[in-house]
Amino acid sequence: MTRYSAIALAREGLLGHRGWRAAWRRVRPAAAYDAVVVGGGGHGLATAYYLAKNHGMRRVAVLERGWIGGGNTGRNTTVIRSNYFYPESVALYDLALRLYEDLSRELNYNIMLSQRGMLIAAHTPAQMEICARIANAMQLNGVDGELMDARRALERVPLLNQGSDARYRCLGGVWQGRAGVARHDAVAWAYARAASALGVDIVENCEVTGIAIEGGAVTGVETTLGPIRTERLGLAAAGATPALAAMAGARLPIHDYALQAFVSEPVKPVLDTVLLYLGTGTYVSQSDKGELVFGGGLDRVPTHGQRGNLPVQETVISGLLEMFPAFGQLKLLRQWAGVVDVVPDSSPILGPVGPEGLYVNCGWGTGGFKAIPAGGWLLAHLLAEGRHHEISRPFDLSRFAEGRLIDEAAGSGIAH
Amino acid sequence: MQRFPCPFCGPRDETEFHFAAEAGKHRPEPAPDVTDAAWADYLYMNDAPKGTAREVWVHLTCGEFFVMTRDTATRAVTDVAALPGRTP
Numbered sequence: 294m295t296r297y298s299a300i301a302l303a304r305e306g307l308l309g310h311r312g313w314r315a316a317w318r319r320v321r322p323a324a325a326y327d328a329v330v331v332g333g334g335g336h337g338l339a340t341a342y343y344l345a346k347n348h349g350m351r352r353v354a355v356l357e358r359g360w361i362g363g364g365n366t367g368r369n370t371t372v373i374r375s376n377y378f379y380p381e382s383v384a385l386y387d388l389a390l391r392l393y394e395d396l397s398r399e400l401n402y403n404i405m406l407s408q409r410g411m412l413i414a415a416h417t418p419a420q421m422e423i424c425a426r427i428a429n430a431m432q433l434n435g436v437d438g439e440l441m442d443a444r445r446a447l448e449r450v451p452l453l454n455q456g457s458d459a460r461y462r463c464l465g466g467v468w469q470g471r472a473g474v475a476r477h478d479a480v481a482w483a484y485a486r487a488a489s490a491l492g493v494d495i496v497e498n499c500e501v502t503g504i505a506i507e508g509g510a511v512t513g514v515e516t517t518l519g520p521i522r523t524e525r526l527g528l529a530a531a532g533a534t535p536a537l538a539a540m541a542g543a544r545l546p547i548h549d550y551a552l553q554a555f556v557s558e559p560v561k562p563v564l565d566t567v568l569l570y571l572g573t574g575t576y577v578s579q580s581d582k583g584e585l586v587f588g589g590g591l592d593r594v595p596t597h598g599q600r601g602n603l604p605v606q607e608t609v610i611s612g613l614l615e616m617f618p619a620f621g622q623l624k625l626l627r628q629w630a631g632v633v634d635v636v637p638d639s640s641p642i643l644g645p646v647g648p649e650g651l652y653v654n655c656g657w658g659t660g661g662f663k664a665i666p667a668g669g670w671l672l673a674h675l676l677a678e679g680r681h682h683e684i685s686r687p688f689d690l691s692r693f694a695e696g697r698l699i700d701e702a703a704g705s706g707i708a709h
Numbered sequence: 710m711q712r713f714p715c716p717f718c719g720p721r722d723e724t725e726f727h728f729a730a731e732a733g734k735h736r737p738e739p740a741p742d743v744t745d746a747a748w749a750d751y752l753y754m755n756d757a758p759k760g761t762a763r764e765v766w767v768h769l770t771c772g773e774f775f776v777m778t779r780d781t782a783t784r785a786v787t788d789v790a791a792l793p794g795r796t797p
Contacts, residue, residue: 532757533759535755535756535757536757536758536759539756544750544754544755544756545754545755545757546753546754546755547755547757548728548755548757549757549759549781593727593728594711594723594728594784595728595757595762595764595781596781596782596784597759597760597781597782598781598782598783598784602710602711602723603710604710604722604723604724634757637753693749693752693753693754694745694746694748694749695745
């Protein structure tokens with residue numbers, strides 16, 4: 294692996310940029326692996342990387358039916374945060390945030406992490422009390438969270454609509470200074486490059502069509518590039534996970550929905566933080582290129598189609614214009630959608646399902662990108678050790694039969 | 710804006726409808742004999758099929774539940790039917 298550095302960049306600049314090599318090896322799959330991960334998004338690639346790095350497993354393959362990072366990893370709004378309510382959730386998402394904070398150095402790849410802070414804005418005294426509760430919970434869980442008053446909030450976001458006709462005036466909210474954004478594609482590419490350098494095979498355009506099971510244990514997968522033997526199989530395929538699990542006779546508490554995102558044309562800097570409005574459900578940040586990147590709630594029609602519907606577009610865009618009337622002058626540049634795997638308690642599912650040797654990392658719903666390093670770390674632990682990591686145990690599928698839900702939709706008021 | 714056909718009211722905007730559940734689930738009974746796993750399966754587990762799906766929807770404006778058959782990838786609706794015992 295060629296090391297990326299300022300010196301390498303200068304050298305290539307002088308030599309006409311002819312010396313760069315492909316960031317990961319293109320391979321045909323081998324006949325057998327010690328572990329196979331289905332899904333070449335951030336979670337799957339991170340899983341493969343941590344299998345190699347943390348557990349010394351080098352005979353590992355990632356199978357991706359399309360191209361890596363082409364699913365939800367490349368379709369989200371790039372927000373990273375750990376402002377959750379329950380201790381189990383904070384432990385999970387803050388593990389991800391801590392790993393993100395060192396990821397550019399560890400993977401020798403600039404993921405453009407920008408910890409510009411995030412404000413969840415409240416509009417009523419009752420919402421401010423809920424925000425105080427969340428901030429207190431975050432502090433008790435050892436994470437930076439604080440209640441921000443209206444004056445400080447408006448210093449951070451001066452363009453907010455505070456006029457006499459404002460439907461949702463900002464009274465302040467919960468602030469997390471370590472939250473921010475990162476380049477989503479770079480996260481996938483960085484993990485792919487680092488995993489490939491450690492010997493992991495990344496196989497694109499390879500769809501899994503069946504799971505082979507003998508004596509109650511996984512023995513391999515059928516793919517469009519032929520059969521592959523393995524006794525440890527990890528699924529990290531977001532909205533495609535229910536169909537994959539069904540190949541092994543397992544069912545999951547998942548409904549698939551489209552989640553839309555939007556970018557405006559690029560403009561000069563107007564917003565230097567991440568903002569979520571409780572009143573409108575719209576969230577927004579500004580990219581380094583100047584585009585406003587924004588989104589909102591789920592489409593309400595279950596779907597596997599990677600495109601959004603008009604009613605939710607209207608809701609999200611109306612919300613943005615209520616928050617920032619000045620943005621009404623901007624043109625919309627692009628709109629797209631990803632298929633997200635939504636679970637009743639809005640918390641992920643990590644752990645074994647179905648036959649021996651099969652593990653899932655799914656159910657992230659609308660919030661998978663922020664969790665990529667932790668999801669990879671924990672699925673790698675499950676695959677390598679055959680048992681839960683302390684942080685993944687509460688997220689086992691058994692919580693549904695045991696009535697032990699981790700209901701973040703109720704706890705932290707997230708928008709789904 | 711997609712239009713869904715309500716068996717009682719005819720075609721209406723998609724925003725008037727709400728997804729309720731996958732069709733074909735049967736509540737396990739009698740309750741004392743139902744295991745935690747069987748109850749969790751009934752309450753939470755889904756197939757989330759890609760392609761043809763039979764689903765229970767409610768038309769919020771008339772309040773009627775009904776079964777809609779549609780393609781979850783293309784979003785095309787192929788059939789709607791009232792629940793047993795309900796006549797449009």
